Amino acid sequence: MQKKILAIIAVVIIVIAAVAVYQLTPKAPSAEARNIKIGLVAPLSTSIGQDMSKAAQMAAQEINDAGGIWVAEWNTYAKIEIVNADTIDDSPANAKPPVIRAVETDNVDMLIGGYGSAGTLANQQVAIDNKVPYIITGASNQLVTRRGPQGNYGGFGPNGPNSISDAEGMSYMFHYCTTTYHYSKTVVDFFAEEMKPLVAAERNFRLAIIYRNDAFGTGVEEATKYWIQNQSLPIDLVADRAYDPATTNYQTDLTAVKASNPDAVFVVDNPDKTPLVISQGWNDVGLKSVYIAVENNQDPVFYTLLGETGTGHLLESKLDPFMNPSYLPAVGEYSQKFYTTYGVMPGMMGADTYDAFYIAKDAIERAGTIEKSAVKEALEDTNMDQMLIMTRTGKIQFSTGIDYHEIDPVTFIEQLYWDEADNRLKSRIVWPESAPGVGNLKQADFTLPPGYQAGQP
Amino acid sequence: MEIKQKLTSLLHSRIFQIIIFGLAILVILPVIITDNFFLYVLTLICIFSIYAASWNFLANSGQGSLGHAAFLGLGGFSSALIGTSISNGINGLLGTVIMPIGALSVTIQILVLIVGGLISAGIGFLIGLACVRLKAWYLAMVTFGFSVIASTLSSQFDAITNGINGFAPTTLVPRGFPFYILVLSFTVTSIAVMYLIMKSRTGLAFRAIHGNEEEAKMIGINTAKYKLIAFVISTFFAGIAGGLNVYFLRFVDNSIFAPANSFLPLIMSVIGGLGTVIGPIIGSVFWVSIQQILALPSVADYLHSSLGGFFPGLSNVGPPISLIAIGIIIVVIVIFEPKGLVALLQKVYNYIMLKTKSKAEIKPK
Amino acid sequence: MDITAPTIMLTLIWGLAIGCIYILLATGLNIIFGVMKLVNFAHGQLLMISAYLSWTISVSAGLNAYAAILVSMVIVAFIGILVERLTFRRVLGTDKLNEIFVSLGLIYIFENIAMLIWGTNSLQIPSPLSGLNLYFSGVSITYDRVVAVFVVIAALIAFGLLIKKTKIGLAMRATSQIKNTAMLMGINVEKIYMITFALGAALAAVAGGLYGIIFSFNYQVGAMPTIIAFAIIILGGLGSIKGAIVGGLLYGITEQLATLFINGTWGSAVAFALLIVVLIIRPHGIFGEKGE
DSSP: OHHHHHHHHHHHHHHHHHHHHHHHSOOOOOTTOOOEEEEEEEOTTSHHHHHHHHHHHHHHHHHHHTTOEEETTTTEEEOEEEEEEEOTTOOHHHHSHHHHIIIIISOOSEEEEOOSHHHHHHHHHHHHHHTOOEEEOSOOOTHHHHSSGGGGGGGTOTTSTTOOOOHHHHTTEEEOSOOHHHHHHHHHHHIIIIIHHHHOSSSOEEEEEEEESSHHHHHHHHHHHHHHHHTTOSEEEEEEEEEOTTOOOOHHHHHHHHHTOOSEEEEEOOTTTHHHHHHIIIIIIOOOSEEEEOGGGOSHHHHHHHGGGGTTOEEEESOOTTOSSOSSHHHHHHHHHHHHHHSSOOOSHHHHHHHHHHHHHHHHHHHTSOOHHHHHHHHHTOOEEOOSSOBTTSEEOSOSSSSSOBOOBOOEEEEEEEETTTTEEEEEEEEOSEETTTEEOOOSOOOOOTTOOOOOO | OHHHHHHHHHHHSHHHHHHHHHHHHHHHHHHHSOOHHHHHHHHHHHHHHHHHHHHHHHHHTTOOOSOTHHHHHHHHHHHHHHHHHHHHHHHHHHTOSSOOOSHHHHHHHHHHHHHHHHHHHHHHHHHHHHHTTOOHHHHHHHHHHHHHHHHHHHHHTHHHHOTTTOBOOOOSSOTTHHHHHHHHHHHHHHHHHHHHHHHSHHHHHHHHHHHOHHHHHHTTOOHHHHHHHHHHHHHHHHHHHHHHHHHHHTOBOGGGGOHHHHHHHHHHHHHHOTTOSHHHHHHHHHHHHHHHHHHSHHHHHHHHHHHGGGOTTOSOOHHHHHHHHHHHHHHHHHHHOTTHHHHHHHHHHHHHHHHHHHHHHHTTO | OOOOHHHHHHHHHHHHHHHHHHHHHHHHHHHHHHHHOOOOTTHHHHHHHHHHHHHHHHHHSOOOHHHHHHHHHHHHHHHHHHHIIIIIHHHTTSOTHHHHHHHHHHHHHHHHHHHHHHOSSOBOOOOTTTTOEEEETTEEEEHHHHHHHHHHHHHHHHHHHHHHHSHHHHHHHHHHHOHHHHHHTTOOHHHHHHHHHHHHHHHHHHHHHHHHHHSOBOTTTTHHHHHHHHHHHHHHOTTOHHHHHHHHHHHHHHHHHHHHHTOBTTHHHHHHHHHHHHHHHSTTOSSOOTTO
16 A cells, blocks of 8 residues: 555656756757748938838847747747838838738738838738738827728728628738827817917917828828817817828918918928928918917928927827937936947837837747637737837837727827027927826926917907 | 621731730639739739720820829729628628628629729719810820819719728628629720720721821711710720729729829830730739839838938939939830830840741751 | 919919029920920930039138139030030931930939939039028028029020121021021031030029029939920920010919919919910911921
8 A cells, every 4th residue: 555655756756857858958949940020111311211210120130139039839039020011102102012022922920111002002902802910100090900891991881981891801800009099189279278279269270271182181180180179178160171291381361260260270281391381381471370280390400491480380199219318217328229229319100119019029929829719819909018109008019908909098289489599499398297007207387389370260 | 797707817816825825824823823913913913904005095096185093093992982881781781790791792893893984984984075175195195184173073072982081992792802703804894895995997097087187087087976886985984993993992092093193104105115905914914013123121121221321311222223213214115115115025036036036947958 | 371462473473483583494305395496305414414513612612602603504504515425416307206314314424423422312502692681571581592583584584685686696596597507608507516415404503503502402303394384485485585585484484373273283283284375376386487
């Protein structure tokens, strides 16, 4: 009897020892191990594409220098290899072929990037069809994640112009970026809460919107109208004017805007054009109002072109890489490193792309494999601390309470000021007071620009 | 009898055999090389061949258009809108989300594309009517102006066209090889039809007008009528190319009306060889492949590592360098070989033939 | 919104101000056409190159922006001569379409060289007059715009005098009328072509400098102004200087009135619709002569 017990104990000990030895002996990496290919979808001939590309290279370099991405299945660290999918100018015709090549010929494991909405709506079909995880970091059109059944076809129904019935394929899309709805809400909320008491305490706030007539401009205009109505804000849209995206003359439109007596002017264009609209309005037409631009203008070009004329005007943003010291230490470090590496300041679009590489790393490590459906599921469960982009929960999460994959970002309003000492235009955050995970955000009170004239009914 | 004779001589002719051989290669190639990107490029070449050929056809009648993108877009938008509403209607009737694939859907797809071409040709007729009195630059400017107007209209009537945000039409033929075969058949038919017209009496009249409109008038050619015919046929095929392009990309927005798209068929025709049938095809093969080759990551990386140091402002020097190269090629071709790559290939061919011939002649001695 | 008389008045002023730069570009295009019977579609790319040169000169050498334009004018005139010698001279007298093809090739070359040298970011030339405004009867205009109008007028007058009063001008006029006779009379036609092209390029350079001060620009900025300038000379009549001026003003004002009464997206569409209507009625433009 005792012998039997001893024998059993001996067997158990041997088994445990064997298992322990097996566990402790370093295993050889799997023969399947290889680099992880990430397709970077960006228009490399444009300044924004350049920014995205540099940010991507920086993130990949950092991750690779730290060893790489741990892939449990292969039992080793794998390096990131960036496969450029150059979408040239982001027109649908040019934005699609490179993604086809990256996905179907180069067999990338994942896609990151996608700048223009039209180009991304076209090229994401490749990722949807082939079920490749795609972290979209540049296109602000919310349809990129909502055009499927999960997103209720973006409200357009299954036969809508851009609707996609492939629910499975759509589940591979992840939007790590603000949408037109996010930033339009911030803009109208700011006017209703912060600026209205200053200039129009007794009446409705008079807002004018002037925008480029393309998917981006009309998207922001629609979202602005939606939020004013949806929240029953005391804001009247007194002028609503679209212009040809190719033009550089806005005086006549601005003259019409001036005739509508607005309290503030919402300008929706790109960093190379918005400064022209503002300076033609302020200097040529004499429309002495507060101008507000949205976050795609968070770019050195915007500050340089606008110059001193920008004093007192506003910029909605989700990330400001130009502050020193920064409102968020991580952003300050990012800017510093970017500047020392490339000799230029980073823009805003690249920061999303930079984060996306870390999100990808996190998901692959949790999945333990680079098998696409497993990575997709890991991405769905992402719950990382926020990085460069602030979120309302302080965490990076896709699909919180929704089936399509969007983040819930914090956006803020900055006021521009002229720094005499540095001889350049800078910005500081004036709204909101604070953000989760960051604490106090506000750096200065909002003040009316010198020479400002309020509108009148 | 005469027709029969012509047919037999055609069947025995060298050109006909080459064409059949070429077609066979075009069908078999994608089966051997099962690379989707390759198939994609091949399909793109076919679509651009129709588009470039349609422009070339118009140029053959002495009319240079700088606004062909208008017709590419008209064909694209109308066939996409009609096709999508038809397939939505059928889905509504059958209660299914995805349309059954079969002979019916292929037929509908073909009809929809032709209707798109017809709508483009209808508008082309009106524009052509306005243009019959105009020559050279004046005509070029009117066609260009029309493409600007078309773009504005598509964005202003966004509720109907979805031109601003763009939309994804429902494709009725499965993408990949089946769609390639559809495109290939359209390409072959379109180019054959244009070729036959060019060889007919009508084509003769076109060339006479191209040579000298006043003289053509004097020898009794109704120049206005023939110019209009050329305009309608050309815009029809441009519309077909537009429809194929949109269904192929599965996306259309008003960037299809961009001036760059108007210049494209012109550049392809010039590079390939103006006034020839094969020219626009060679031009589009050249254009599409050089763009895709230079965009290949390995080529771009090589270019960047060797030249990037000179241009610190850019992280990718590939695209601008390739476009400079294309610019130089265009200028050089126009100056030194105005008949394009076709003539160059012909010269090379003749040279080789001459060499082998002379060798063959030397041998017996 | 009420459209009042002052609003329309202002709109007309904007139309004039915008018309100015286009007139300068159109005049250059037109003189080249008048003398050489050649249309240079890459004319706007000379404007673009000049904007960059003026920017580089004024930023790196610290020269006054308006003085920088003069320097860039000389450089661009030389670039013009080079372009004429190397390319256009070789296709003169061949098929009319060949000039379009050559200029399309030149567009690719110029734009991408500019991109390689100056990058993809938009730039604006810092003006010594920035922030200064001229006020009169309720209207305020920046000094830069006022200067631009006067520079354009001065350039056009100087140009007119050159054509009317000098020997070179006479030779140019003779060449534009009957090339062969001019040759027989001992005029060096090739030299006249060279001077003409340089002059046209210089005008484009002035337009480019002014453009770069008033607007921001990048390597793609040349395309639209060329097309507008071309539409203007087609509207006014190819080869007619008077036509270029009238066409420029007509285009600018139509565009701005359409913007005011419909909206900004209709501006160029209405202007081109006007062009088409004019050409249907008068196939050679307002002041154009039959034959070309």
